Amino acid sequence: MTFPWLKGHGTENDFVLLPDHDGTIHGELEGAFVAALCHRGRGIGADGVIRVVRSQALGEQSAGEWFMDYKNSDGSVSEMCGNGIRVFALHLRQEGLIDPEQPLVIGTRDGDKSVSFVGDEISVDMGTPEVRGVSKVTADGRTWEAQDVRTGNPHAVAFVERLTDAGSLLTEPDYDTATYPDGVNVEFVVRRGAQHVAMRVHERGSGETRSCGTGACAVAAAIAHIDDAARPVTYRVDVPGGTVHVTWNADDRLILTGPAEIVARGEMEWIA
Known part of the structure; x- marks a missing residue:
């Protein structure tokens, strides 16, 4: 056709x-x-x-x-x-x-x-994001605690010292299948400054991608939760393919701009 x-x-x-x-x-x-x-x-x-x-x-x-x-x-x-x-x-x-x-x-x-x-x-x-409990993810032989966040898709957000710590991401990271029976997007995150982070992501069904919008939202929600940040709050999220901004507003909703x-x-x- x-x-x-x-x-x-x-x-x-x-x-x-x-x-x-x-x-x-x-x-x-x-x-x-x-x-x-x-x-x-x-x-x-x-x-x-x-x-x-x-x-x-x-x-x-x-x-x-x-x-x-x-x-x-x-x-x-x-x-x-x-x-x-x-x-x-x-x-x-x-x-x-x-x-x-x-x-x-x-x-x-x-x-x-x-x-x-x-x-x-x-x-x-x-x-509105759902920030749940924590689980574990493993990549390149290393294991980290990961925040469970739902932003339409399920996400496991892990904070690392360097983005290279996750290795090549040519294979899917190991994760808790009981927490994520339908698979999960895994984000590896480093802080760059106040309300500024960088991330890599392995997306279920696609592998490592240059960016993930729901993943950037999950990362912003995870950081705001950890920091107990007052809302509204906006985060700059750098991805391999560029930059997006995520605002968690006073109405408890995430606004993704890019x-x-x-x-x-x-x-x-x-x-x-």
């Missing part, structure tokens, strides 16, 4: 976007097809695939017209993607599918998200 596609990224966390407004092009968006598209040797190459589809077409109960149908690069389903939703919103704006002067609500598997355009960047209300870019587009004939 022949279909349109776009390539975009948020702080180098990259995605293939598939416009499929009425849901008739890609059916159930098969996992094997997603994995093949994301393969960096045989496909377009990406950390995940985002189908741009109307909520009604998927039967989703959302206040937003548009739904972000997101899957990881291995074809597995993900609840939320903080970088991906900014790329999604930018695409809608560039294609004239929304009024950028009006409030924008996008449906996701983690519920509706409010999105706003702030200068050259995009802000997303990521909701850039997004569309870098390529085309049509392709897919030969299964």
Whole structure:
């Protein structure tokens, strides 16, 4: 079949976007097809695939017209993607599918998200985080205590002396499967200064990525919890692909702000 596609990224966390407004092009968006598209040797190459589809077409109960149908690069389903939703919103704006002067609500598997355009960047209300207990993670033969934080996706946040302590991250870190029966994103974090941190992340279903939006939110929530920080409080989070900012506001919600870019587009004939 022949279909349109776009390539975009948020702080180098990259995605293939598939416009499929009425849901008739890609059916159930098969996992094997997603994995093949994301393969960096045989496909377009990406950390995940985002189908741009109307909520009604998927039967989703959302206040937003548009739904972000997101899957990881291995074809597995993900609840939320903080970088991906900014790329999604930018695409809608560039294609004239929304009024950028009006409030924008996008449906996701983690519920509706409010999105706003702030200068050259995009802000997303990521909701209220759940800061739970602690467990252990192991990478490159070393083990750390990790804070359990839920920001749409599950996260284990470990503070390390150096980001290189986690090793190559070519393999998934070991984690407590009782705490995370459906897998987990693991963040390795160092403090850079007051309300300023840097992180690396191994995402379930994608491996190490250049950035993770829900992960940056989880890191900010973990630090604010440890420091007993008064709200509102904003953290700068440096990732290998750039910088995002996370505000935990007085309404107990996390606001993720960062850039997004569309870098390529085309049509392709897919030969299964």
